[in-house]
Amino acid sequence: MTLEQARADARPETHARPGRFEVDAVMGVVAREWILFRESWSSTTFAAVVEPTLYLLAFGFGMGALVGTLAGYSYIDFLGTGIVAVSVMFQSMMPGVINTFIKRKFQHTYEGILAAPVDVREVVTGEALWLALRSGTYGCVPLLVAVCFGLRPGPWAVLVPFVAFVAGFAFALFGIWISALIRSVRSMDYVFSGLFTPLFLMAGTFFPLTGLPEWVQVGAMANPLYHAVELIRGAVFGDIAPGAVLVHVAVMLVFIVLIWFLAVHQLRRRVVS
Amino acid sequence: MSGRDAPAVPALLLSGVVKRFGSLTAVDGLDLEVPQGVVLGLLGPNGAGKSTTMRMLTAQSTADEGEIRILGHRIPAESKWARARMGVVPQHDNLDEELTVEQNLRMFTYLYRVPRRDRAESIARALRLAQLVGRGDTRVDGLSGGMRRRLLIVRALLHRPELVLMDEPTVGLDPQVRQDLWSVISALRDQGVTVLMSTHYIEEAERLSDEVALMASGRVVERGTPADLVAKYAGATVEEYTPGVEGVDALERLIHDQGFTTRRTGTTLSVLRAEELPDSLRDRLGQPQRRASNLEDVFVTLTGETFE
Numbered sequence A: 001m002t003l004e005q006a007r008a009d010a011r012p013e014t015h016a017r018p019g020r021f022e023v024d025a026v027m028g029v030v031a032r033e034w035i036l037f038r039e040s041w042s043s044t045t046f047a048a049v050v051e052p053t054l055y056l057l058a059f060g061f062g063m064g065a066l067v068g069t070l071a072g073y074s075y076i077d078f079l080g081t082g083i084v085a086v087s088v089m090f091q092s093m094m095p096g097v098i099n100t101f102i103k104r105k106f107q108h109t110y111e112g113i114l115a116a117p118v119d120v121r122e123v124v125t126g127e128a129l130w131l132a133l134r135s136g137t138y139g140c141v142p143l144l145v146a147v148c149f150g151l152r153p154g155p156w157a158v159l160v161p162f163v164a165f166v167a168g169f170a171f172a173l174f175g176i177w178i179s180a181l182i183r184s185v186r187s188m189d190y191v192f193s194g195l196f197t198p199l200f201l202m203a204g205t206f207f208p209l210t211g212l213p214e215w216v217q218v219g220a221m222a223n224p225l226y227h228a229v230e231l232i233r234g235a236v237f238g239d240i241a242p243g244a245v246l247v248h249v250a251v252m253l254v255f256i257v258l259i260w261f262l263a264v265h266q267l268r269r270r271v272v273s
Numbered sequence B: 001m002s003g004r005d006a007p008a009v010p011a012l013l014l015s016g017v018v019k020r021f022g023s024l025t026a027v028d029g030l031d032l033e034v035p036q037g038v039v040l041g042l043l044g045p046n047g048a049g050k051s052t053t054m055r056m057l058t059a060q061s062t063a064d065e066g067e068i069r070i071l072g073h074r075i076p077a078e079s080k081w082a083r084a085r086m087g088v089v090p091q092h093d094n095l096d097e098e099l100t101v102e103q104n105l106r107m108f109t110y111l112y113r114v115p116r117r118d119r120a121e122s123i124a125r126a127l128r129l130a131q132l133v134g135r136g137d138t139r140v141d142g143l144s145g146g147m148r149r150r151l152l153i154v155r156a157l158l159h160r161p162e163l164v165l166m167d168e169p170t171v172g173l174d175p176q177v178r179q180d181l182w183s184v185i186s187a188l189r190d191q192g193v194t195v196l197m198s199t200h201y202i203e204e205a206e207r208l209s210d211e212v213a214l215m216a217s218g219r220v221v222e223r224g225t226p227a228d229l230v231a232k233y234a235g236a237t238v239e240e241y242t243p244g245v246e247g248v249d250a251l252e253r254l255i256h257d258q259g260f261t262t263r264r265t266g267t268t269l270s271v272l273r274a275e276e277l278p279d280s281l282r283d284r285l286g287q288p289q290r291r292a293s294n295l296e297d298v299f300v301t302l303t304g305e306t307f308e
Helices: A003-009 A023-062 A075-105 A109-115 A120-138 A141-148 A155-181 A187-201 A214-220 A224-237 A242-271 B050-057 B079-085 B101-111 B116-129 B145-155 B175-190 B202-208 B226-234 B248-257 B279-285 B295-303
Strands: B012-021 B024-034 B039-043 B065-070 B073-075 B086-089 B163-167 B194-199 B211-216 B219-224 B237-241 B262-265 B268-271 B289-292
Touching (some): A023 A075, A023 B101, A075 A141, A120 A155, B012 B050, B039 B202, B065 B079, B073 B079, B116 B145, B219 B295, B226 B295
Parallel strands (some): B086 B163, B163 B194
Antiparallel strands (some): B012 B024, B065 B073, B262 B268
């Protein structure tokens, strides 16, 4: 490099003066994920589409032949909507736990991002936003498959991607929080078996909650997946009371706010010594 | 001087900074001021507190006591403002291996808020500086160690920072690759960018730094230009004597009695400021090996610690 070139390069440039919480920083984190996604979209899409579709086919044909109706729905209607929510949960919460953990512990990714003008709140929000966008989009695939197998959605079904996005945001934050709590990869076994499986089973996804003991039914009220399932089913079939919509939406929002604070607090404890 | 800020505002100001981890005090009352436009080498052995200091400057570690300011911004409260104006080269390579060189840089143009219209030029400039022109589409896992480290450095320069922090930028690289990197750091100095570079390589600090701060046990023990420090503490020449196991203690006493400072490495005795040894004494010492004094002599004299 010549000195002249160096001088030209060193000309002054105005820098952004970052505010307290910046959308630009969040979008920077999302942009990073988008670049990574473009490199791996085929395998990610394969997994995201094939797995719920196989579930739908296996349970739809296998169980559908045995079960006529469930809670007033045909089994394919009940299952098709339940799998949307389950798919959103797994595709946001799992990477929320695993990817965040790998980036923090092994790839030192957050050290790099946090050395740029980005803070932990923006990292958490950006990561969750990306996972919500991705899982919210992929989550709609099983619904389309179910339509091919006879599910007939109503006009409010257009809201499903939005509900899936909000649910994905909530579960991604939950995953990020868990990821910041655990210290080793081994702890993930406890999380997946002890936390994810009960959440997934106690939500009215594959079967209604009404057959379960009362304490489980009460406990399910605190399960965001239950509220996501009810909202998605309600949107697809348009058979939900407005009051119930409000309650489900309120629970989801309270959950999001609470878990966002917990995730930010816990991740900050991990990355700032 | 970059001319971007009033010169009166130091690029870095640390005052009475203390950082403890349990019973270990990693940084113990650190005072350091770095004016704008200066390349300062923070030289010290492993465990001197260099990396902890670097982490405090990026607010990834918070000081227990003392005050830190970067370009006038209080740390950690205004750290984000500071980070918008500085670039950080981490000790650990955290490039995204499965992405290309260009993609790695593009990602950070977003994080550094480089305006959309300037992104392409910013990436092109980084590739030129890293001597990676034509390799934009190469995946990072296909680069050599030296190329990766150059990429890691220019990734921190995409937003034209006024201050660059480098934590052991050449650690673990072989000597030839290390020297290649020096040209990148020299180019920064030519541009008037302030650089704080921690290192435990003496030659690197001597070669690249306008000034060095010698750090030991969590504090700066001395500071100045490499030439001044060497002249002040070690003179021009060091003579090394190898009297054998039996003779070394006696020889050391003899030289000390004459008011000279020595360094001992095994049974080799190094006499600092040897150009001032009187002939009468030199006659009794035997045949020495002569070499130029260096910063390590200064460091060992000041702290009693060695580097490895």
